[in-house]
Amino acid sequence: MPHHFTGASRRTVTKAAVAAGLTALFGARAVTARAATRLGPRTLDVSVSSAALGRSAPVRLILPSGFDARAGRTYPVLYLLHGAHDDYTSWTRETDIEAFTEGRDLIVAMPDAGSTGIPTAWRAGPDYETFQVEEVPALLARSYRASGVRAVAGVSTGGYGAMAHAARHPATFAAAASYSGILDTTAPGVPPILDAIVAREKLPPLSLWGNPVLNPLTWRDHNPRARAAGLRGTGLYVSSGSGVAGGSGDWLPETLESALWPSAHRFTDTLALLGIPVTTHYYAGGGHSWAYWKREFTASWPMLARALGVPE
Structure with a gap:
């Protein structure tokens, strides 16, 4: 992919204050990095011991150029979320995000969201939302000098996660971007898509949010469209294709894109009714x-760059 994608006592007190603040904020959810594996000069995989997941989970990090030489500097964080049936390595595998961020003063964090790629609090399962929104940022602040400035972007189910995280946690993210995301989880035809994602990973039926008819409040609470008011003041970008209509004949991915097209429109129509700006x-x-x-x-x-305060 082309690249256009393309003193001492004072520091001690500051570190102590940060640690105390994290403990007060996250309490028992404070997490630790069990291991870090260097993959390159700026890229590493961190194994995070997570209370929300009940296990360790990986996060791939890309650190800023000159990170080790500037020990007193903090950095904004861009969170990149993967899609269904993929993993935390997808962004570095499929894009040139490492080369693209060279010379830009930010941390890129790519947290795990499990095999389904649906980063939510499962009704019968792990809490990937807490892992991504609370535990990973706490670790980055404590161990990698992350500032409080964050943006989030994701593909497919990761696009769902980007908008759901930002909507359910107002003012936590300065910007959110979704590429072919699932943005209205109760739109016609969308619950069966989510069911199919869960089934493909051989997970119990209804383990996500229960039955959409019998558990409507749970589905609504995790629906980006229903929580859209929480996005006020957040920079937003939403993209989606029409898929089969005007497509090239690649049937499966184009059919799925077509199925999500109305859901994305319902989401951005709701933003318009609320008077919340969004670039589509x-x-x-x-x-x-x-x-x-x-x-x-x-x-x-x-x-995203404007929200993070880094060069475009």
Whole structure:
């Protein structure tokens, strides 16, 4: 992918204050890094011991250039979320995010969301929302000098996560971007898609949020469209393709993209009714694949960069 995508006592007191603040904020949810594996000069995988998940889970980090040489500096964080049936390595595998962020003063964090890629508090299962929104940021603040400035972006179910995290935790993220995300989880045809994702990973039926008919409040509470008011003041970018209509004949990814098209429109229509600004890119054709998501990341980058306070 092209690159256009493309003193001492004072420091001690500050560190102590940060640690105390994290303990007060997260209490028993304070997490530790069990191990860190260097993959390159700036890239490493961290194994995080998570109370929310009841196990250790990986996070891939890309640190700023010159991170080790500037011990007193803090950095904003861009969280990149993966999609269904993928993992935390997808952004470095499918894009040139490492080269793209060279020379930009930010941390890129790519947390695990399990095999389904649905980063939520499961009704019968782990709490990936707490892991991503509370535990990982606490670890980054404590061990990697992350500041409180954050933006989040994701593909597919990760696009759901980006908007759900930002909506359910107002003012936590300065910006959120979704590329082919699931943005109205109760829109016609969407619950069966989520059921299929869960079933493909051989997880128990209804383990996500229960039955959408019998447990409507749970589904609503985790629906980005229903929680859209929480996005006021957040920089927003939403893109989605029409899929089969105008597509190239790649049936499966284009059909899935078509199925999510109305859901995305319902979400951004709700934002319009609420008077919440959002940049949208709805395009003819397209598929549910990285070929389109890389392009959309490029288009959304100026908005994300402004929110993070880094060069475009």
